[in-house]
Amino acid sequence: MYRLILVLLLSACAAAPTQVAVGRYRAPDAPMYSNAVMDHNRLIGQWSQVAAFGGEACKPGSAEISKSGAGLQIRYRLCESGVEMAGAGAMPAENVGRFNVPGQPGPWWVLWADADYRTLVIGSPNGRLGFILNRGPFPPDRLKAARDILEWNGYDTRRLVVY
Template identity: 55%
Template sequence: MIRLVLPALLLVACSTAPARIEGFRAKGPIYSNAVMDMAQIEGRWTQVAAFGAEGCRPGGAEFRRDGAGLSVAARLCLGGEELRYGGPLAVTGPGRMTPAGKAPAPLDREWWVLWVDVDTRTLVIGTPDGSFGVILNRGGALPQDRLVAARDILEWNGYDTGRLVVW
């Protein structure tokens, strides 16, 4: 009997081992918002949280539709640095976009919309490699219920929310 139970217990113990963190998220599945119309993010957003953002002040982003599709003017505090990108975004899939111009790392990676609330007031963007994650909001301060929802989405997508800085 022990010969049958011991291997099963070892298998369970192995499957619950913590995932290795790279950047700000563990390796594993990550999901973009597949049903969102990217035009919904048009407008001005204020940065209200980011990973490893000690040392700089929050920024924001303004998304615009233009003749080529979508563009952004962004100044974000990510990983303790103030980073800027202004230019086109190539829509690369459902809820996914990539800067089409020269952007500084980690902004040069594919951005995934992980969540947007039903009224399009709070937006969570992350990267599959975990190099950055950010919460953007429009229309004033971020209410506690949407902060909790945004944190839950980040955690569900493998982010270490203990490293999230909220302003």
């Protein structure tokens, strides 16, 4: 009898799992951090999409980042939240690792870039998008690191589709 009471008391004290709102992939109350020491010029080049939230409904895409006199430019076609999104234009930085991208449901925050800028983990504070861009081979250790970063920033990685 005492054991049953103890089990019931302990289960009542357990923290409830964080809920993620429908249409969002991260908990709204979770802190989120962008990469504060990145070199924006190292983002220049061709990127392939290797994972996305809601990505089972469309094919993986790509993004090309270039530089002009006005700053970074982007041209993309990506699977985001199960919808193919495409756009092009200026990609102004609102802060280090935080960009306004034309046609997007929120700013892109670079949550992580590996040391050689081969993998980027992108998220948005509103939780409406999250995906992984890569160039070259995408080994399991970088996938694990990317998943860990997404989880640390409040994303429910059970909903992440890896292509």
